[in-house]
Amino acid sequence: MKKQQKKISDKEWLERDFKIKKKGDITFTVLSLSFGLLILCISAYYHLIVAPNRLSNTIHGHQYWIYIFSLATSGIALLFNALMKIGDIRRKYF
Numbered sequence: 109m110k111k112q113q114k115k116i117s118d119k120e121w122l123e124r125d126f127k128i129k130k131k132g133d134i135t136f137t138v139l140s141l142s143f144g145l146l147i148l149c150i151s152a153y154y155h156l157i158v159a160p161n162r163l164s165n166t167i168h169g170h171q172y173w174i175y176i177f178s179l180a181t182s183g184i185a186l187l188f189n190a191l192m193k194i195g196d197i198r199r200k201y202f
């Protein structure tokens with residue numbers, strides 16, 4: 109015997125869709141914020157602790173600065189994206 113599915117109204121469907129989008133937006137923002145902070149922490153850790161204590165650096169000169177700059181820029185971009193998304197979430201849902 110087949111189980112019958114409950115029919116839902118348009119209003120219930122829109123509320124369900126709204127909750128799913130809200131949860132997805134908040135999850136995306138939290139992940140973006142945490143990955144941005146993680147990347148910034150990794151680049152700062154490498155620049156301040158690992159690189160000065162190494163006797164034989166494998167990355168020399170401008171290559172080192174390009175590496176640190178690209179990591180930091182990625183982290184800042186993710187943080188900026190998360191901050192913009194927080195404003196968007198506050199405007200849309202609260």
